[in-house]
Amino acid sequence: MRPDVRRNLDALLTAAAEIFETDGVDAPVRRITARANVGAGTLYRHFPQRADLIAAVFRREVDACAEAARAFSAQEEPVEALSRWLRHFARFLAAKRGLKTALHSGDPAYEGLPEYFQQRFVPVVAELLDAAAASGGIRSDVAPYDVLRAVADIVAPDDDGYTQRLLTLLIDGLRYRGG
Amino acid sequence: MRPDVRRNLDALLTAAAEIFETDGVDAPVRRITARANVGAGTLYRHFPQRADLIAAVFRREVDACAEAARAFSAQEEPVEALSRWLRHFARFLAAKRGLKTALHSGDPAYEGLPEYFQQRFVPVVAELLDAAAASGGIRSDVAPYDVLRAVADIVAPDDDGYTQRLLTLLIDGLRYRGG
């Protein structure tokens, strides 16, 4: 990859990351290109769909977030590992203004985005749930996707207290069994 | 209030209700005024903020939804009454395309909207929670507002299965108590 291309790509990803942080993921395209000092065409060349840019911007962080599950699994007992990681995942989402909305918007501009995130995160939460269920700490009839989506729904970037309380409630729901 | 003013107001509310149902609450203003056979200025006179129109449109239904809690309380035991009403409330939100998003969007156009809904619904859910806690069916350390907001977060108009499963999980979380 040519160095100037690399430079432009980096500039775009950096600019997009900053803009996404402050303005959310559906900020005007022009703001990103302006910040990156790059023509509009350059952005469209690298990221024909807005979803492609979002995915690219968050890919590393997504991977890191997914990886974190291993550490929790290794260090904590299963239910605690699950709990920790869900909170970790919530923080991840909270930092991405507008991502939550985009994920379930149905807007064609975001096509492919939910799929990408699911592919990465569903296995992670599935494993955590299985381990916790195997340990007898939670019930085993809850789908990984539901949990993932629930956390995404519940995240409130501006109200961490609420998010934490709801996560507790959600995990308690997983712990609850009939009786 | 002059009769023609009254007529215009009614036309606007009716039109907006229909448009909101089909196109969601951030449908173009013009579609509403066109359907109501009313000038754009007339709408802005009565509802300076889009939130005002939404609140007005849904006021009656909000009231009805809140009232329904009484019936549930009278007919069911406390936890069941709570559960029933939360599902009722979820259906109410599911029917209002885009309302959920608008409620937490932070968009200045929707200023005042969350407050209005809270004023009406928080007391309702507070009462249901208190009764259920008093009966020993659920714990007592969960804030009404949190529950309300959680249901709004969780509602998925196009995926009732998910909504129902999550409501179950949420209520189970309320039932869970430490041990």
Next chain:
Amino acid sequence: MRPDVRRNLDALLTAAAEIFETDGVDAPVRRITARANVGAGTLYRHFPQRADLIAAVFRREVDACAEAARAFSAQEEPVEALSRWLRHFARFLAAKRGLKTALHSGDPAYEGLPEYFQQRFVPVVAELLDAAAASGGIRSDVAPYDVLRAVADIVAPDDDGYTQRLLTLLIDGLRYRGG
């Protein structure tokens, strides 16, 4: 119609006529609105399709051109009347830069335009052809539409000599009969 609306409409039609003359009928919309000192929306309100604007701009002139056939019919013998009017029609088209191309472009922006022009002109040329054929001056097996289209094809705004020579040839073709 309110006077300001009338004024804007006039400004638009005048501006469009001027722009069409110099830049052709697919000049950028913005150039027209700029010249008319009018917002883009105003143009779109009155003329949702570009074809609508073109039709409106040329309507009066189209009518005048069609009407002219009467005078020729009244004053000249049939074949001469036909000949004169075809040249008149050619001049009309020559003055409308790009109209010819637009008429047969298939571009959806020009939808409805050919139809409008045909509706107006086909009867005119049909009558002229019939009269000329009745007088024995030309053959009777040529379709009005073909003649109309042929003239449109042949018109060369920048080369009146060519246009005139070809018109002669075309009319001679009409005069020719087998032997």
Next chain:
Amino acid sequence: MRPDVRRNLDALLTAAAEIFETDGVDAPVRRITARANVGAGTLYRHFPQRADLIAAVFRREVDACAEAARAFSAQEEPVEALSRWLRHFARFLAAKRGLKTALHSGDPAYEGLPEYFQQRFVPVVAELLDAAAASGGIRSDVAPYDVLRAVADIVAPDDDGYTQRLLTLLIDGLRYRGG
């Protein structure tokens, strides 16, 4: 000429021919370079003007079309040879989407194009006209260029019926003499 240069040139010509066939002669440049697996700069090096590319692409076919006149002249009597060749020429143009329009568009991108085609075709039609006039089958006061241009004007790729009828009329015009 270096073999790689030759290869690129061939690829460009082949690609352009295919694209012109399907998308017309003002298809985006990029589509051509992409199909040829060649950089944009390579195209611009060889064909600084779009017209240069068009001329190069059609050169062989132009030559073949011009050559065909000889065969007609040899096999048919003069007027018939003329008639046949004009229809042949019309088919040639009809197959080149957008060429007709480009020829008389005045667009600077097509600069030089008309000249190239004239150089090749005018002598051909001149000879055919002369022969036909010499045989007494047609008049002798019509310029070759006019006939050529008229055919180009008249060609309608999507309406062969019209094209044929107009060609007949045109040739009849040539046959007509005063009378």
Next chain:
DNA sequence: AATGAATGAGCGTTCATTCAT
């Protein structure tokens, strides 16, 4: 009080052309 025409900034997107690599 009501109208609804007008505004015009703002959007996403395309594409001929240039020029660093």
Next chain:
DNA sequence: CATGAATGAACGCTCATTCAT
């Protein structure tokens, strides 16, 4: 010589809001 990434002006169009009528 060739590449192909980058440019960036230009386009058509939308729509919340204002304000002359």
